[in-house]
């Protein structure tokens with residue numbers, strides 16, 4: 001079974017159907033994109049995916065790096081902090097891009113996706129994740145349910161036809 005959208009409502013992941021409505025947890029997510037020497041994003045510009053660390057829900061699933069907002073933080077502040085804490089880089093401007101709510105069995109999340117084109121520092125996977133620069137279709141798997149719409153948005157922007165990733169993205173959350 002695959003995740004489904006409902007009338008502009010949240011993306012509902014199997015196992016979350018019929019749950020009482022929960023307040024969303026806000027999450028800042030970075031779509032890091034490599035631009036060419038002229039500073040342009042192209043249809044085949046690579047973007048960064050990271051695997052979720054052991055011990056977290058959906059461990060081993062691929063996602064865009066980011067994390068939950070702390071009290072009083074803006075999306076951009078949270079993104080800066082998370083990307084430094086988790087992958088060791090300092091980001092430049094974060095360009096607010098798209099938002100979506102996803103209803104998981106473990107929580108409802110509101111994902112604030114920002115495109116990021118500039119960063120400094122060496123990538124360090126500080127939570128023992130794995131990183132992969134990807135193009136469409138994405139080769140790594142499995143992909144987190146909340147990542148699938150982002151791949152679709154990128155496909156639309158880039159005029160990419162066909163599949164965006166290898167497998168239907170749904171499955172029971174792991175421990176954590």
Ligand SMILES: Nc1nc2c([nH]c(=O)n2[C@H]2C[C@H](O)[C@@H](COP(=O)(O)OP(=O)(O)OP(=O)(O)O)O2)c(=O)[nH]1
Nearest residue numbers: 027029056063064065066067068102109144146147
């Ligand atoms: N980072 C990230 N999280 C995503 C994406 N798509 C998606 O549905 N999520 C969900 C998974 C989680 O339920 C939530 C992020 O929570 P998290 O546990 O990774 O956040 P965190 O790093 O702040 O974790 P922690 O400190 O509480 O352990 O958002 C995505 O592309 N990136």
